[in-house]
Amino acid sequence: MSSLVLIAEDEPEIASILQGYLEREGLRTVTAINGQVALDLHRALPPDLVILDVKMPRVDGYEVLAELRRRGDTPVIMVTALSEDLDKLQALRIGADDYIVKPFNPLEVVARVKAVLRRTRSTEGQTLLRLGGLELDLTAHMAVVTTAGKRNRLDLTLTEFRILAHMMRAPTRAFTRGELIDACLPEGDTLERTIDSHASNIRRKLQAAGAGGFMEGVRGVGYRLGPAV
Structure with missing residues (x-):
């Protein structure tokens, strides 16, 4: 149709x-x-x-x-x-x-x-998302950063994985905290500062894997993924 x-x-x-x-x-x-x-x-x-x-x-x-x-x-x-x-x-x-x-x-x-x-x-129907050196396997629920030929696996929580996957489907778009809550934390009411906490953890883990600066804050809006890796 x-x-x-x-x-x-x-x-x-x-x-x-x-x-x-x-x-x-x-x-x-x-x-x-x-x-x-x-x-x-x-x-x-x-x-x-x-x-x-x-x-x-x-x-x-x-x-x-x-x-x-x-x-x-x-x-x-x-x-x-x-x-x-x-x-x-x-x-x-x-x-x-x-x-x-x-x-x-x-x-x-x-x-x-x-x-x-x-x-x-x-x-639609993608099982593998890639953006720069970041790769998310939606079937295996695995996130990997490749830098200088080395693959570093990210140890993400379920919510952190959801947030990254949601943002990677629209790379470079700025997402509000409310949008990320609605899309990635559907279990109930969540404060916007909870997203800030998850984002901080994701950025820390990306930094440790060699992808520092890949996820950035957008003042007055929320967060965006950039081509840092």
Whole structure:
């Protein structure tokens, strides 16, 4: 079955244009006229990708995006008339996968949608994650750092392994503490400083294995993996 795209756009004409172009490429679509409907449809369906306008009634696009990131990793492309760099950075910081400014060429939107879906599919079902010299075997539950031809195994706790695996699926993206809690510590309420403690332990173990600086803090946001190994 073809991928399902949720178009969250309160301007019917724009939503209709996007629907037409996406369906012509063989994708299925569903539309939402406000942010609350978008959240309801996301939970009920769920879609494979969301095209999300920032200026949405009832619940704005940034709030919708934040909630989608609390729920999981559904790819999101922000589409908006706002062209300021700060608006783009805000969307990317919260977790948008891409960002398109109105007025746009519908063919460009289709190309971006297909590119994001390809990236998403390329990581589905993976059992081995690699980033620089860091390698995580999800089946064996093993983490290894290779430096100067030497392989050093990381002695990670279950939660530390979950955090690293989650971040390696979206390398260089800045994750908030809340996102890491929701994705990696689902057992119950957890304070954000707990993530800081886990991150500190991970960084210490990476440092000992020769991968110092690989996991870095992002001021006012959370943590990010970098190409340090």
